[in-house]
Amino acid sequence: MALSGKVALVTGAGQGLGRGISDILLKNGAKVAMLDRNETAGKNTKVDFDKKYGEDHSIFLTCDVTSDEQLKGAFQKTIERFGRLDIVCNNAGIVDESNWEKMVDINLKGVIRGTYLALKHMKKENGGAGGVIVNTASMAGLGPILFLPAYTATKHGVVGLSRALAEASKAGGYGVRINALCPTFINTPLLSYLTDEELTGDFRPLCHFAPQLQEMAGMLEVPVVAESFLHLVTDEDKNGAVMMVTAEGGAYINFPQNVMEVPKTPVTSTRTPTEPETPSK
Incomplete structure (x- = not known):
């Protein structure tokens, strides 16, 4: 997929990875609707990008992904402004x-809500032109982080959602690819939350494992992860792909065979039917 002339919507775009994703999309010729509940950060990002790419290439919309009304409105405003929608990145998370x-409301339900809205506007059976959705998960979507159990659950959910909907899109002919991005530790403000005593709650005594995990996994810079995101968008062979990004680079995860995959040909039962009883006269 060439990005010139395409339109993208990115949640959590005011700072951190969302800002980096918006930047690389703009750099490659796309127009971007940037959504964030942090109005100050979002407006500052918009000002910076206007200087680099011009005012007409992006918009900022204040939006809380837990609000169905706000998110629906943001999708509608994006299409009204740019006339189409081709790429959605559900990135907002805490x-x-x-x-x-x-x-759970932000990390999982917000991603489900954003993905369903993206499909509503992009899938071909609704008159859309198709497109691609990339959902930001985490290494926690592939394995447990012992001091962040609920966070781990939300990111596992994002991976499962993305894979299931990719199969649905393929079977239903939606024309929309759905992929998941699973980076390890990224050098963003969110990183400090891993050892925040208030935010880790009952699991604060286990926070001392965080530096050990960071040392093992290495630290990623935002532009590196944004490049991996770009691969998931532009490689049209990728649908249902889950990319783990580490300090060594990006790698696609090969899951075991999907036992629930819809068979390409009908399966005929080998069971001998029971003969019906002859009704008594």
Whole structure:
């Protein structure tokens, strides 16, 4: 997929990875709607990008992904402004084990909501032109982080959602690819939350494992992860792909065979049917 002339929507775009993803999309010729509940960060990012790429190439929309009304409105405003929608990155996320309900609302329910809205606008059966969705998960979507159990659950959910919908899109002819991005530790403000005593809640005594995990996995810079995101967008062979990004580079995860995959040909039962009883006269 060439990005020139394409339109993208990115959640959590005000800072960190979301800003980096928006930057690389703009750099490659796409127009971008940047969504974030942090209005100050979002507006500052918009000002910076206007200087680099011009005012007409991006918009900023204040949006909380836990609000169905706000997210629907942001999708609609994006299409009204740019006339189409080709790429969606559901990236907004938090770390807060002390308020796990809120974390589930943002990290998982927000991604589900954003993915369903993206499909509504892009899938061919609805008159859309197709496109690609990339959902930001984490290494926690592939294995457990012992001091972030609810966070781990949300990211496992994002990976599962993305893989299942990729199969649905393939079987249903939606024309939309759905992939998941699973980076290890990224040098963003979110990193400090891993050892925040308030945000780790009951699991704060286990936070001392965080530096050990960071040392093992290495530290990623935002542009490196953004490049991996770009591969998931531009490689049209990637649907249902899950990319883990480490200090050594990006690697696609090969999951075991999907036992629930829809068979290409009908399966005929080998069971001998039971003969019906002859009704008594």
